[in-house]
Amino acid sequence: MSTAAHITHVTRTCQDSVSTAALVGALESAWSAIRDRHPEIPAAVLVVGSGSPTKANQGMKWGHFAALRWQAGDNQLPEILISGEGLSREPEAVFTTLLHEATHALADARGIQDTSRQGRWHNKKFSTLAAELGMSTTKDDKLGYSPCTLTDLTRARYRAVIADLGEALRFYRHPEPTGEGKTRTNNNNGVSCECECPRKLRISKATFEEGPIVCALCGAAFLPEDIDRDTYEHPTFGTGTAAGDGRADDDSEDPMVFYDPTGERYGLPTYPFKFAPDGLLTRRQLRTRNLRPGGQEPAAQILWRRGKRVAYLYRLDLARPKRTATAAQRAAIDKALTARRTCPICGEVKPYYIPRRTGTCLDCP
Structure with missing residues (x-):
């Protein structure tokens, strides 16, 4: 065998087992299956890229949604990224990531703000939309209602789609090294806070503890990233209330x-x-x-x-x-209902049921 022929043979064998087109095709088929059940979710450009963090203290990214990122003729399409590092997970986990990003796409289509803190914090609106798409959410201290799992019904509904996706998951990307990172022994810069817009403020810890500063645009308080906005309480500010509203959230009304x-x-x-x-x-x-x-x-x-x-x-x-009643059953029902409208005293069939408290029709003493 010649050298060129040998190289061609080896290359063809490698590409037969690692097909990028098959992977992207399986992801696009899964996205189409989601859109078939939820037509409000827009068409999107699906890409596979890096999900490695740029800093040592950041977590791995499994996917992201970005609105109006691609141009197709006269139309702008959103982007759905699936990280190459995340392809090492089980097929169901990869599909859950797709459905997670579909939730963001649905929120964008309906004009709903489902995240804050530059997309990191997932609020209750996201949790509601995720339930609509067939997922259960749990609350994370830093990410909100971001963690999602498929319900049993959703898992059964997309079983064939998940199986096809598993056939294409034959390779994945290794995470990039980020180093150990730097740590600080003190912090003299005060507290960095964000509202829902999000805009940022940096204030001293003593000033923050006196009471929250409220954004005039979105009506939300400026809070540090490590504080759960949904459970934050302060005597001068009701949990989750907008500016100028003195009422605190009541769980019984939520x-x-x-x-x-x-x-x-x-x-x-x-x-x-x-x-x-x-x-x-x-x-x-x-x-x-x-x-x-x-x-x-x-x-x-x-x-x-x-x-x-x-x-x-x-x-x-x-x-x-539903079972269809037979002629005999319908006749028996008619007979029983007629008996309830027949007065035992005068024997007349009334247009109403005989009251049980009197046992007679309204005309009999």
Whole structure:
């Protein structure tokens, strides 16, 4: 075999096992599958790049969403980055990253601000949209509701897509070295704070402890990055309130207090009113589709009105068609209803049911 032929053979063998086109194609197919179920999510340009941090104290980036980053003719398209380092994870984790970025895309399409602190802090609005797309979120002290996991229903819904993605995940990128980084023994520069805009201020610690400084544009307090904005409390400032509003947040009025997709708090996956994920319906909603639970146990529940109202949710894919009553059953029902409208004293059939407290029609003494 000649040298050139040998090199060509080796190159072809390597590229057969490592196909960049197959990887990007699988990611684009997964994105298309997400858009098929959620048409509001826009088309996007998917790229694979570096997710390594630039500083030693930063974490690895699995992906990002950037609006209007690409130009296609007269249209501007957002960018979805999937980090090459993250391709070493399980296929489900990579797909969860895609669905996470799809949540940001949905927020952008609806004009909802779902992050702050330059995109690091994920607020409750992001958590709500993530639940709509079929994910459960947990709260991180520095990232907010950024950590996401697929629900069982979502995992089953995208099982084939995740399997196809796994076939293409044959290689990944090594993280770049960042060094040990530098540490400071003291800090004489005060406290660096951000609002929701985000704009930044640096003030002394004593000044910050006197009371929060409120941004006149967004109405949010300037807070350090290590303070949880959702739980921050100060005697002069209500948690999460806007400027000029003296009312503090009341958990009983906050619908997200009932957001418990894992069931850890309420024993059953729980969602606020009107926030149930796709694929879960109440008995009434099933009935409008001529369906019934079919013997299945409730998969989740909805709580509202301070937890005093509850509606159980059932999986749509396990529901069965409603039974059709036979002629004999309908005749028996008509007979029973007629008996309830027949007065035992005068024997007349009334247009209303005989009251149980009197046992007679309204005309009989």
